[in-house]
Amino acid sequence: MTAPAIWLLISIGSAAVFGLAGWWMKVSQMRGGSSTSLLLGLYATGTAGFLFQCVADGSWTDALGWKAWVAGAVVGAGSAWGNVVFMQALRYGPASLTSPITNLNIVLVVAMSVWIYGEPLGGWEAAGIVLLLAAAVLIALRRSEPLSIGDRRWFLYTGAAVVLFSFRNGGLKVTSELGLPSSSVLLTGYFLSLLWFAAAALKERSGRKTGSAAPQFSADEWSIGLRLGLLAGLFSYGGLQLYAWALETGKAGIAAPIFATNSLVVAAGSILLYRERLTRLQWLAFACLLAGLFVIKL
Template identity: 45%
Template sequence: MWFILALFSSLTFGLAGFMMKISSHHKGSNNYLLLGLYVSGAMGFLWWMLHTGATLFTWPVVLFGLVIGIGSAAGNLLFMKALEVGPASLTAPLTNSNILLTVIMSILLYQETISWTEMIGVILLVAAISLLPIDPNENLRIRNISWYGLVLTATLLFFLRNGGLKITEELHLPGATILFVSYVVGIAWFGISILRDRPEPPRTRAIGWWWGLGAGVFSFAGLQIYSIALSKGPASIIAPIFATNSLVVALLSILIYRERLSWMQRLCLLLLFAGLILIRM
């Protein structure tokens, strides 16, 4: 059951990522996109909290929600800044390595055990995720030393989000309430950014806002399903499967925008399917 949930969480979260790509394709505002995402996502988690009765705002719940929210919002901000000063072909794979930190934590701290075939499957999934952003034609020279600090900090912040959800599941804290708090952090973060920055054109704001609202619905669904999957199965396998949502975005981009499938993307898909097969053997 947890394997199906992990796959579905990747697919659903990938749809959120694709909506963000659509907004970018139509020159939508990033600030309004992310504000819309966090608003509709927070409403989704609020509905789930009321539906399940998990509305207990204890200090541990609020604290973990703040940490996970800061990890998500600040991680995305530093990731975008790293892309401005360094090559995407190195930035994206290195920040994606936060998945390995979650796997290592789950094995060492929570004594999760996985078979050799599952381990090889996880390695293939991580390889697929890491190779996907690589552009063989991109200049990989690092000209700004700040790039190293930005990438390292962004990686650790993303680990606060992904690893934090594993820790809260082990502590039997309500995942929906924690994620609701984390999305409220995102609303405050990008709301302040909009008030602080120069006003953007109405059309740009509208594109970002409406696609963000749509993305937030799928973001809520993906993370909630991921949280449920973590409560039923090993994070050392579920986390890498969830992280393949970037491949979902790539496939939808190929189908909708007729983007050509490069040899690197073909290799990533081959690694993806091989990894999933080995995990289920």
């Protein structure tokens, strides 16, 4: 198998594996799990995964340097704060509009790869990227949900989510160009995110014990979120590590749009296990995914 075919398979694998992290997050939501304990568990096992990766590839010494911590802070903020502001955006606007617009952060990554790092982009590759972006946008659309925006704060949170997720998805390309091992950057990023959500979890648990605030989640809901979050973190680690390898060995302008289609894994799981029916637009999203991958290989 040729080198281009290998990094393309790695890109597809990154979307599939990271999509499984999103799937377990959906399962937690369906079972009423706590979002705080979910993210705490996700970043706990994710941090453990990247620590193992650093020891395995010998990059743990790089994780001790200030460059890895600065880069990790940027990538980690893109991951953790991106999730936080995205959830806030969902409070003030419809998911069927919020998710597609947030996915457009990939456009910024593609533009950076082509204009700043000079990655060549052929006609077939550009067509494939457009199809992949269409898949990422169409999968979240719901005709039954009104698309009106009643609160201006939605624009602020959605815009912040686009920028922050660009830091995560594009930041790994920048650190790769700077020669920083991806595993060390992701280790520091996930560790800082773990500290953030550990503080949030401690505050929530303390409020429940003292009665100073009404408990948002029961003990069972907390346990469900934590257990499924720990599981999701393993796939989050695996997916992001594969994505980082794809960026190092291939074209970020193609790897990033492929990675953005990870939400289709959640849709597929919903069909198989929760018997959810996809809309015509979502079936079109799957068709765009397959067509995009086919065109890119031409």
